[in-house]
Amino acid sequence: MVSEKLRLTGKALAFFVPYGGRLLMRRATAVQHRWTYQATPNAKNVVVLGGSYAGVALAKRLVETLPTGYKVVLVERHSHFHYLFNFPRFAVLPGYEHTAFIPYDGLAKHAPKGIFSHVKGTAVSLTDSEVVLSSGEKINYDFLALATGSMQSLPAKVVSTERDEGCRELRAVQDSIKSKDSKNIAVVGAGAVGVELATDIKTFYPDKNVTLIHSRDQVLNSLKGKRLHDYIVPVLKELDIRLLLNERPQLPPGGGVMAGVPGQPLVLNLKSGEEPFDLVIACTGQKPNSKILATLVPGAISQETSRILVKPTLQICTADEHDGPSSRRIFAFGDVAEHGGPRMARAGYFQAEIVLDNILSMIHGEPASSTYVPRWDFEGAIKLTLGGAHFVIYSRDSDASDILIVNKDGKLDLDIADAWKQLGVDIKSAHAPPPTHSPPTDAVAVN
Ligand SMILES: Cc1cc2nc3c(=O)[nH]c(=O)nc-3n(C[C@H](O)[C@H](O)[C@H](O)COP(=O)(O)OP(=O)(O)OC[C@H]3O[C@@H](n4cnc5c(N)ncnc54)[C@H](O)[C@@H]3O)c2cc1C
Ligand SMILES: NC(=O)c1ccc[n+]([C@@H]2O[C@H](COP(=O)([O-])OP(=O)(O)OC[C@H]3O[C@@H](n4cnc5c(N)ncnc54)[C@H](OP(=O)(O)O)[C@@H]3O)[C@@H](O)[C@H]2O)c1
The missing domain is CATH 3.50.50.60 (FAD/NAD(P)-binding domain)
Known part of the structure; x- marks a missing residue:
């Protein structure tokens, strides 16, 4: 692990030292540009x-x-920047969803007058x-x-263009997961969204039965990282998430988050036969x-x-x-x-x-x-959450060499304040829209 961290640091330095020089040049040019x-x-x-x-x-x-x-x-x-990185987490864990919608106001704060307009x-x-x-x-x-x-589809993205409606969509997913009627949950598609979502559901709601269903023999197959797969599979097992590989069930019409009604579950056709689920969440890509x-x-x-x-x-x-x-x-x-x-x-x-x-x-x-x-090593590097505070950083180069670093000290809000800062606004100005229902209370606290 130490050598992996050293390799990652070495790679980052080799890349960012010259890049840092370019960034400084850019800053200086931007200041000059503001005057001219x-x-x-x-x-x-x-x-x-x-x-x-x-x-x-x-x-x-x-x-x-x-x-x-x-x-x-x-x-x-959109009325606000949708900070998608946090959507899977905030679709499970209540109370943060409003912070994933960041105002555009700070975007051109330092820009010369008249150079920028934003048309909604x-x-x-x-x-x-x-x-x-x-x-x-x-x-x-x-x-x-x-x-x-x-x-x-939800929970990877929301349909609404307005922030408050977007928050309501994420809250509706939280409610469907939390519902006492959702005992057996299927997450279909084990790309990054499916893995992040399934591990969060089981971490915050350990009493739910979670099945992760994937079309290929390797999770996150688009990253081609066998080592990442080999790390994730035991994590899923430890969380007691059932993983079904090489299965491509046809999904009920609708897509996104689909709830059955009590006594009338949704049925997925699996190799072992038909199986009922209370809630099916499609994480099947873009x-x-x-x-x-x-x-x-x-x-x-x-x-x-x-x-x-x-x-x-x-x-x-x-x-x-x-x-x-x-x-x-x-x-x-x-x-x-x-x-x-x-x-x-x-x-x-x-x-x-x-x-x-x-x-x-x-x-x-x-x-x-x-x-x-x-x-690929920089642009394709992934920071993948694996439930609560647990995440892994994985980077694979085009020559197939790779780096995998595990961390179990992640923040539950996934450092959303940093995203606000990058977009030139202070997270203190984030106000949640009024709830349309009583706030969920029985998610398990982690950390
Ligand atoms: C849930 C989730 C988590 C992710 N996490 C990470 C992560 O942790 N790290 C990472 O590097 N990548 C992550 N990704 C991938 C990353 O978010 C995408 O690569 C990135 O969003 C692509 O950005 P984009 O600007 O090309 O497109 P998009 O993010 O898809 O944005 C397109 C924008 O165009 C607007 N638009 C489209 N059509 C129109 C139109 N006709 N008129 C006006 N506006 C329009 C949309 O409203 C939208 O705002 C994640 C993706 C998802 C879905
Ligand atoms: N932490 C992060 O950095 C992060 C988080 C989330 C997303 N992302 C990125 O965002 C992009 C989108 O991610 P994503 O997870 O939404 O999409 P994705 O990577 O395309 O994964 C979706 C997976 O679902 C599978 N699938 C589709 N239909 C299925 C079915 N009926 N049954 C079972 N499996 C099915 C797809 O396999 P087939 O190819 O066989 O159809 C695919 O592997 C990716 O580039 C991802 O890396 C990054």
């Missing part, structure tokens, strides 16, 4: 569509770097120069960066939000994955255009794009830098030449 940027009435728009991990990372960098004559418009349908709205279509919103508003763009991510491109460049949507095809410069492309030069002013990155890297927030941050470099180059009349090369 001038708002102009006819500034051209760089529109970032999607204000989650990837889109916000890009918007924050654009406000530090765009030259006079350009400005950033962030279009996002849903984009419904694109032309080659405009983003059209459901309200009918049209936003002109000179450059467009698509960071529309993916759809997932569907990319790529439809927005369907009329403008339909060939840029992958027929296999529905993700947006991109060149290494992260400019959108059709399958035929992948290898040639491109003057397209539309980029896609983060979970919606077929970029070859991990579907993790950190990958979105690094991709945002590539998009930024290329937009700035093109503004200055140069071709887009920065290219994205995934760094």
Whole structure:
């Protein structure tokens, strides 16, 4: 374990020392930019569509770097930033859910006047120069960066665009899990969301019978980490979670969190036969939000994955255009794009830098030449909670070498205050919306 920590520290230093130098340079440039940027009435728009991990990372960098004559418009349908990392925990453990919705107010706190605007709205279509919103508003763009991510059902994501409704959705999941009628719970899909959720349910409600059902022979198979699987399986056993591998039951219609009614459980078809459950929670993965491109460049949507095809410069492309030069002013990155890297927030941050470099180059009349090369060890590294205070950090490099570090001192709120700080707001301003029911009380305290 000590040597694993040393290896991780060594890797981090090798990466972050030069990166830290770049960060310092960036800070200095941002200060200078604040003094030199001038708002102009006819500034051209760089529109970032999607204000989650990837889109916000890009918007924050654009406000530090765009030259006079350009400005950033962030279009996002949510009233608040949805801090998804904590959704599985806050869908089980009551009392924290309101902190997972972070106001956008702090995003451009230090930005020069006039460089940034945030439009709350849903984009419904694109032309080659405009983003059209459901309200009918049209936003002109000179450059467009698509960071529309993916759809997932509760508890990975909420449907509501408004914070209070989002809190209510998470509370409804807490209530379904807590309910005395939910004795036998099936979590379907043992990706990161399913594993985090199942281990939290069993940790905070040890009397529930929890079954984790997965389609493959390895949990979190997309990370290809056999060692991670070998660590997780005994943890599940110790928590008394029943793990069924190589099972792909057809789910009842509805998806997300599905409760049976007393006397009428939900039935899953397993290899051993039909099995009744009181509550079935589907954690079966993502569907990319790529439809927005369907009329403008339909060939840029992958027929296999529905993700947006991109060149290494992260400019959108059709399958035929992948290898040639491109003057397209539309980029896609983060979970919606077929970029070859991990579907993790950190990958979105690094991709945002590539998009930024290329937009700035093109503004200055140069071709887009920065290219994205995934760094799996950093961008794909995962901090996976395994119930309460227990978590594991796992990083796997492209040469299959890996690092696994176990920690049992995690905070129950998963350090949500740090997320607020990163978004430029103080968590003290977080107020819970009024409960619509009596607060749950019988979750088991851990720590
Ligand atoms: C439950 C959960 C926990 C996770 N935990 C971690 C973790 O601990 N660490 C980690 O690195 N990664 C984690 N991930 C993965 C990480 O969250 C994703 O990789 C990341 O969210 C991708 O960011 P994104 O900005 O590309 O897309 P998304 O987060 O999917 O965001 C897309 C945004 O675009 C907006 N949008 C979409 N379409 C429109 C439209 N038409 N008009 C207006 N707005 C639109 C959406 O409202 C949304 O805000 C987790 C994922 C989930 C689901
Ligand atoms: N702590 C973290 O860093 C963290 C936390 C959460 C999520 N994430 C990231 O967010 C992304 C999404 O995670 P996710 O867990 O939502 O999705 P995911 O990684 O796609 O996992 C979902 C799993 O469910 C399986 N599945 C689908 N239908 C099934 C069925 N009917 N029966 C049984 N299994 C079924 C899928 O297998 P098939 O491929 O066979 O369909 C897939 O392996 C991932 O990149 C993940 O790493 C990270």
